Amino acid sequence: MGRLAGRAxxxxxxxxxxxxxxxxxxxxxxxxxxxxxxxxTAAAEATTAAVRATGVECxxxxxxxxxxxxxxxxxxxxxxxxxxxxxxxNNAGIIRDQLMVAMEPDDWDAVLATNLGGTFHFTQEVAQPxxxxxxxxxxxxxxxxxxxxxxxQANYAxxxxxxxxxxxxxxxxxxxxxITVNAVAPGLIETDMSREVxxxxxxxxxxxxxxxxxGMPEEVARVVLFLASDEATYITGQVIHVDGGLRL
Amino acid sequence: xxxxxxxxxxxxxILEALGVDEKEVELKTRLIEELDAESLDFLDIVxxxxxxxxxKIPRGxxxxxxxxxxxxxxxxxxxxxxPEGLEALQRVMPEVxxxxxxxxxxxxxxxxxxxxETFYNIILAKLAEQGRP
Numbered sequence: 133m134g135r136l137a138g139r140a141x142x143x144x145x146x147x148x149x150x151x152x153x154x155x156x157x158x159x160x161x162x163x164x165x166x167x168x169x170x171x172x173t174a175a176a177e178a179t180t181a182a183v184r185a186t187g188v189e190c191x192x193x194x195x196x197x198x199x200x201x202x203x204x205x206x207x208x209x210x211x212x213x214x215x216x217x218x219x220x221x222n223n224a225g226i227i228r229d230q231l232m233v234a235m236e237p238d239d240w241d242a243v244l245a246t247n248l249g250g251t252f253h254f255t256q257e258v259a260q261p262x263x264x265x266x267x268x269x270x271x272x273x274x275x276x277x278x279x280x281x282x283x284x285q286a287n288y289a290x291x292x293x294x295x296x297x298x299x300x301x302x303x304x305x306x307x308x309x310x311i312t313v314n315a316v317a318p319g320l321i322e323t324d325m326s327r328e329v330x331x332x333x334x335x336x337x338x339x340x341x342x343x344x345x346x347g348m349p350e351e352v353a354r355v356v357l358f359l360a361s362d363e364a365t366y367i368t369g370q371v372i373h374v375d376g377g378l379r380l
Numbered sequence: 381x382x383x384x385x386x387x388x389x390x391x392x393x394i395l396e397a398l399g400v401d402e403k404e405v406e407l408k409t410r411l412i413e414e415l416d417a418e419s420l421d422f423l424d425i426v427x428x429x430x431x432x433x434x435x436k437i438p439r440g441x442x443x444x445x446x447x448x449x450x451x452x453x454x455x456x457x458x459x460x461x462x463p464e465g466l467e468a469l470q471r472v473m474p475e476v477x478x479x480x481x482x483x484x485x486x487x488x489x490x491x492x493x494x495x496x497e498t499f500y501n502i503i504l505a506k507l508a509e510q511g512r513p
């Protein structure tokens with residue numbers, strides 16, 4: 133029996149990177165898994181196929197987290213398919229790096245809308261079924277950028293710091309209904325999203341990581357799933373850093 | 381569904397949402413003052429009522445209806461319910477003891493007046509709107 137046997141899990145942005153690892157590990161722990169993706173149908177199909185090959189139910193839902201009606205439809209589809217929703221992993225996020233002084237307002241807006249707005253929309257939509265169940269786990273993906281100024285990441289850093297504040301506020305509000313809300317803040321992880329940063333400044337950054345290496349998506353996913361499991365019943369409103377000891 | 385069955389269901393939902401002892405919940409029981417309900421509990425109760433009775437109670441509708449059709453300016457002054465507002469409240473919430481509708485009632489304290497019967501009446505009105513017995 134896996135640690136998430138029978139649980140219904142929704143991962144946003146689950147077709148690639150850390151999200152995909154969360155989908156695959158949750159399935160391996162016995163969960164019924166749904167994930168959203170925005171546009172990359174090929175990646176979504178690959179993730180679905182990988183999970184189904186292990187004999188586990190998996191639902192891929194195309195949804196843009198900035199569009200409330202699409203978020204609503206995705207959450208409804210999960211509840212209809214699994215009859216409940218136990219875990220929400222708010223992972224979907226984008227970067228539009230640029231020095232703040234040169235940043236296009238559209239890039240500011242897009243990052244805030246996807247990273248912070250999407251987290252809000254999904255959290256609000258799952259809160260109702262979770263309240264009715266009197267149980268739920270919400271795990272938000274933050275970033276080391278939330279607390280460590282990153283050049284060219286004013287929009288991304290602001291969105292992630294806001295997600296941490298949102299996490300604490302939601303934890304306080306939802307605790308009486310048996311719902312925990314936590315965040316995981318990864319450092320530099322080997323994903324498509326961080327490829328450019330790693331190739332431009334990888335050696336310098338590696339020097340600043342105590343473990344002297346970048347993280348793997350599954351090393352983040354394992355912490356996310358710990359927070360979703362029965363091993364984390366007394367943790368809420370926390371941010372767990374998974375960064376190999378970045379700038380300690 | 382007759383009115384007794386509606387009341388039993390509303391009561392069961394309030395018991396479930398608040399996790400309180402059955403003996404504590406009667407028609408006139410005040411949810412905040414007597415059962416320690418918080419604002420999130422009201423939403424929880426609304427979610428459960430919607431599911432159980434197959435109805436929709438749009439967010440904010442209960443607060444809006446409590447104003448009895450008055451504008452914000454007519455209903456409140458600096459966060460306090462006006463005399464006209466008190467009359468409207470009393471008309472809309474006949475289940476509440478009139479002693480609570482007095483000068484000095486703050487708008488933020490209106491939910492303190494809500495009783496089990498408030499929700500029971502809301503459901504009866506919703507069912508009547510739908511032509512359901």
